[in-house]
Amino acid sequence: MTATRNDPPHVAAPCDPSTAAPMTAEQVLALLVHSRRARESWRAEGLAAFHISAETAAELATLELAVVEAAAAGLRRHLLGRQHTGIGTLVDAFPKTVLAWRARYPADTELDRMMAALLDSDAALSWCETPAHTSGIPLEEAFYGFATAENLGSPNEREAERLTVLIRMLAVDPEPAYALPSCIRRSPGAAFAVLAGEPPTLYAVVAARILIGPVTPLVAELLSGTPTALAAQVHGVSPDAANTVRAELCAMGLIASDPRCD
Amino acid sequence: MPSTVARELRLPDDGGMPSPAKSRRLAVGVGLDLAWGGPVGFRRDIAAGDSVSPRVARFLESHAGELSHFFVSWQPRGRGRLDAAEYHHGWDDLFARVSTPVRALHHTALNLGTTEPYDRGAIFELTNDLVSRYRFEWINEDLGLWSLGGRPLPYPMPPLFTKEGLRAAVRNVRQCQDALTVPVVVEFPGFSGDMSPTIGPMHPYAFLRAICEETGAPATLDVGHLLSYQWRLGRRGEALYDDLERLPLDHAFELHLAGSSVVDGHFVDAHHGRLLPSQLELCERLLGLCPNLRAVTFEDPRIEETGALEPASADSLAKLRAVTKLWQTA
Numbered sequence: 001m002t003a004t005r006n007d008p009p010h011v012a013a014p015c016d017p018s019t020a021a022p023m024t025a026e027q028v029l030a031l032l033v034h035s036r037r038a039r040e041s042w043r044a045e046g047l048a049a050f051h052i053s054a055e056t057a058a059e060l061a062t063l064e065l066a067v068v069e070a071a072a073a074g075l076r077r078h079l080l081g082r083q084h085t086g087i088g089t090l091v092d093a094f095p096k097t098v099l100a101w102r103a104r105y106p107a108d109t110e111l112d113r114m115m116a117a118l119l120d121s122d123a124a125l126s127w128c129e130t131p132a133h134t135s136g137i138p139l140e141e142a143f144y145g146f147a148t149a150e151n152l153g154s155p156n157e158r159e160a161e162r163l164t165v166l167i168r169m170l171a172v173d174p175e176p177a178y179a180l181p182s183c184i185r186r187s188p189g190a191a192f193a194v195l196a197g198e199p200p201t202l203y204a205v206v207a208a209r210i211l212i213g214p215v216t217p218l219v220a221e222l223l224s225g226t227p228t229a230l231a232a233q234v235h236g237v238s239p240d241a242a243n244t245v246r247a248e249l250c251a252m253g254l255i256a257s258d259p260r261c262d
Numbered sequence: 263m264p265s266t267v268a269r270e271l272r273l274p275d276d277g278g279m280p281s282p283a284k285s286r287r288l289a290v291g292v293g294l295d296l297a298w299g300g301p302v303g304f305r306r307d308i309a310a311g312d313s314v315s316p317r318v319a320r321f322l323e324s325h326a327g328e329l330s331h332f333f334v335s336w337q338p339r340g341r342g343r344l345d346a347a348e349y350h351h352g353w354d355d356l357f358a359r360v361s362t363p364v365r366a367l368h369h370t371a372l373n374l375g376t377t378e379p380y381d382r383g384a385i386f387e388l389t390n391d392l393v394s395r396y397r398f399e400w401i402n403e404d405l406g407l408w409s410l411g412g413r414p415l416p417y418p419m420p421p422l423f424t425k426e427g428l429r430a431a432v433r434n435v436r437q438c439q440d441a442l443t444v445p446v447v448v449e450f451p452g453f454s455g456d457m458s459p460t461i462g463p464m465h466p467y468a469f470l471r472a473i474c475e476e477t478g479a480p481a482t483l484d485v486g487h488l489l490s491y492q493w494r495l496g497r498r499g500e501a502l503y504d505d506l507e508r509l510p511l512d513h514a515f516e517l518h519l520a521g522s523s524v525v526d527g528h529f530v531d532a533h534h535g536r537l538l539p540s541q542l543e544l545c546e547r548l549l550g551l552c553p554n555l556r557a558v559t560f561e562d563p564r565i566e567e568t569g570a571l572e573p574a575s576a577d578s579l580a581k582l583r584a585v586t587k588l589w590q591t592a
Contacts, residue, residue: 024377024378024426025377025422025424025426025427025461025462026376026377026378026407026410026422027378027411029407029410029419029459029461030410030411030413032459033410033415033459034410034411059422059424059426059461059462059463060461062423062460062461062462063459063461064459064460066456067456067457067458067459067460068459070455070456070457071419071457071458071459074416074417074455074457075416077416078416083299084340084341085298085299085306085340127413128411128413129341129413129414130371130373130408130409130412130413130414131338131344131371131385131388132371132373132380132381132382132384132385132409132412133381134343136412138341169341172306172340172341172342173340173341173342174342175342175343175345176342176343177341177342177343177344178341208308
């Protein structure tokens with residue numbers, strides 16, 4: 001668990017002092033820098049908005065709201081503008097989802113409101129990405145969770161953007177320092193996900209090469225782990241044909257080898 | 263394993279603390295923050311192997327011989343698990359072009375100011391590999407919060423100037439001293455723009471001094487960072503140079519100078535290669551106040567496509583060399 005995820009999700013969340021440890025000054029600072037709602041509570045209620053000791057309250061007395069607001073704004077600008085190899089910015093990664101945000105909030109031309117809402121979201125609570133923290137999710141995955149909660153754009157397009165980003169990230173860094181969502185399956189030579197649809201779409205990275213495209217329902221079935229005989233039965237193909245397809249998937253590294261592939 | 267320099271030299275008034283200092287004073291060196299994918303940085307290339315950008319290569323081709331010492335700032339190569347081998351190709355290419363043997367690493371992930379749990383194990387492993395492979399003689403990092411709750415910051419925040427902040431920083435520095443194979447030099451943090459929240463009543467100069475005295479660590483005084491603190495207090499003119507006696511002057515091993523500006527009334531640690539007159543003035547004063555100072559480093563000069571320094575950076579470097587000339591030969 002990271003310090004961030006030990007924090008209460010929002011400053012206004014009920015907090016029972018008898019069971020929760022008081023926040024440290026650094027935890028309060030982190031909350032204030034990341035959460036617009038926390039800053040609003042601070043503005044309205046002062047330090048009484050936080051579950052902190054009297055000593056921490058005294059330490060925080062030197063903290064200036066205007067400076068924290070400026071630091072928070074700088075962080076939002078930084079996160080919106082930063083680029084990652086193979087991914088680009090958040091806007092590059094989720095173009096249709098961001099367009100949906102712009103359509104809903106046309107006055108948010110700089111997307112600052114979007115970034116503030118993202119950082120305030122429950123989805124962002126698991127975001128963490130320093131070399132010392134390897135169990136958090138990347139900001140892109142937090143954005144996907146945020147967009148889903150906000151119902152931005154079409155679910156299918158949103159999921160397609162998400163899977164494209166995750167596969168690109170894995171192509172660049174095959175051993176990620178962040179937690180992968182369960183929709184990504186790993187095999188010895190590859191990582192992949194299948195987006196349901198007609199036809200299903202495969203998102204895969206195989207030997208550092210990205211494969212994105214439609215696949216047959218049988219391929220999707222086999223990639224989901226269904227036994228070959230059952231998959232053949234479900235999709236009305238012969239066991240031999242299904243075994244041939246499975247062997248090809250094994251050869252690509254998408255499915256772990258088993259005796260039937262030899 | 264400590265470098266020869268680190269083993270041989272000791273600051274005189276510190277009870278025998280190993281120091282990365284050379285017995286001689288170094289002429290002006292250069293430090294570069296080389297971001298992956300940036301025009302002044304490294305390039306990732308799976309097929310051909312990583313390398314420095316052409317701009318950096320050209321700069322080192324034409325200027326390497328002039329650099330008394332050189333530091334590189336560590337920037338993450340990507341979002342993969344830390345693995346020193348991932349850095350070797352790009353950094354090998356860099357250091358094949360760096361002729362000076364006096365090299366240092368400017369860290370950005372030790373997070374020396376944090377009061378929260380922070381697992382440095384993988385960071386230490388990577389760092390010691392890089393120290394050994396590239397023969398870094400010391401490691402420098404700003405005493406600050408480089409991340410908050412596991413989330414990166416665009417500019418490090420000052421540590422907590424409180425009793426707990428001091429205890430934590432001492433603990434962090436000692437842990438780094440124990441785990442890293444060359445000395446850790448602790449840098450005074452910046453208060454850039456209006457983006458540096460400050461917590462606690464302790465004077466930052468005295469805070470750094472307490473840490474250096476408690477841990478024996480050498481210090482880097484970043485001239486722009488010092489000015490940014492005084493500017494933040496509303497001081498101007500001669501008052502910008504107040505309180506210097508509160509700094510750990512005996513522990514000061516290196517001065518850093520990075521281009522700075524005043525924008526909308528705020529002092530900005532811009533790293534754009536243009537030094538303010540007040541930076542040169544403070545540098546000159548510190549040269550006379552820090553008896554164990556060994557290195558003066560110009561951080562992040564602007565490099566043109568041709569590899570030449572931008573005129574403003576070249577001018578700043580020339581002025582810095584002029585300011586330090588007497589000190590360097592004394």
